[in-house]
Structure formats: C-alpha cells, structure tokens
Amino acid sequence: VVDADAGRAERQLSALDPAGGTVAFTGDNSIPTAGVRAANHVIVAGNLLSSERVLDACLGGFEAADGALDARLIAALGAAARAGGDSRGLLSAALLVVGLDRPPLSLRVDYAKAPLDALAELHSRATGGDYARWTRHVPxxxxxERATPFTS
Known part of the structure; x- marks a missing residue:
C-alpha cells in the first residue's frame, strides 16, 4: 500500500484485520516520537508523542480494561494521556467505532480544556438512557433495513 505513495516517508499507517492480525508502517521522516505497538486483536500507533512510554501505556490501558470495545478504547486514551500523551498537549479527542451488528458510534470533542473527560462524558450520554435505546433501532x-417501533 505505501510503496506507491511518494510521500510515504512522512506517513504512518496501521491496520487490523478481522482475524486480529496487524500490520504497520512508520515512515522514516515521521515526527518523533513515533511508533507502533501490537498485540492480539489490537494495534496502537502514534506520532508527536512525549515518549515511547505513551504507546506502551495505551496498549496496556486497552488490555487491562473491561467492557465493550468503545469503553476499552477510552480507557486506552486515558492511559496514554497519563503517560505523557501528545508532546504538544491535548485539545481534542475523538472516537469512531463501526461494527457489522451495531450502529456507528462517532464522538468528537474539539478545543476543550479536558477533552478526554469530555469524551468520556459524551460517551456516557451516547451509550445510556433514551439515546442508547433509540440506537437499537438504527440500521x-x-x-x-432494521427499524422497529421506538418506545421509551
């Protein structure tokens, strides 16, 4: 994939296949600190990090967390931030989870003083209460074609 890209030296790409296999590429000109960590059914990649510990913390946070994928991803982001996170500081956070049997979950917080806290709060609202009940009817x-009568 990256061989045909003239700008590959500045790129970073990571992928996870349905069987849990991982592949990653970090170009030689990626901004330090950049790297990848992979384990069974998970891959973590980052650049502009405060240190390589951020990658280890992110992977460890994901592996230690319980619950659904989205909750584990938020835990991983929190662990990465506590390990130093982005070397420029953190103003935004986002989460996108897509699955065959669930509606997409797309959450984003920009220009916040505590973006991970705001993302966790937004996640809580999106996965609980009336909104969560409504998403059970989303295709x-x-x-x-899924659409059933909505009742609160």
Whole structure:
C-alpha cells in the first residue's frame, strides 16, 4: 500500500484485520516520537508523542480494561494521556467505532480544556438512557433495513 505513495516517508499507517492480525508502517521522516505497538486483536500507533512510554501505556490501558470495545478504547486514551500523551498537549479527542451488528458510534470533542473527560462524558450520554435505546433501532451494516417501533 505505501510503496506507491511518494510521500510515504512522512506517513504512518496501521491496520487490523478481522482475524486480529496487524500490520504497520512508520515512515522514516515521521515526527518523533513515533511508533507502533501490537498485540492480539489490537494495534496502537502514534506520532508527536512525549515518549515511547505513551504507546506502551495505551496498549496496556486497552488490555487491562473491561467492557465493550468503545469503553476499552477510552480507557486506552486515558492511559496514554497519563503517560505523557501528545508532546504538544491535548485539545481534542475523538472516537469512531463501526461494527457489522451495531450502529456507528462517532464522538468528537474539539478545543476543550479536558477533552478526554469530555469524551468520556459524551460517551456516557451516547451509550445510556433514551439515546442508547433509540440506537437499537438504527440500521446496521448487517441489518440495513432494521427499524422497529421506538418506545421509551
């Protein structure tokens, strides 16, 4: 994939296949600190990090967390931030989770004083209460025609 890219020296790419396999590329001109960590069914990549410990903390945070994928990803982001995170500081946070049998979950917080706290709060609102009940009626990739009467 990256061989055909004339700008590959500045690129970073990571991928996870449905079987849990990982592949990653970090170009030679990526801004330090840049790197990748991979384990079974998870890959962590980053650049402009305060240190390589951020990658280890992010992977460890994901592996130590319980619950659904989205909650584990938020835990991983928190662990990475506590290990030093982005070398420029943190103003934004985002989460996108797409699955065959669930509606997409797309959350984003920009220009916040505590973006990870705000993302966790937004996640809590999006995965609980009436909104969560409503999403059970949203079409999915596996069931694009799904629509049942909504009752609160």
């Amino acid at each position: 999915t990739l596996q069931d694009p």
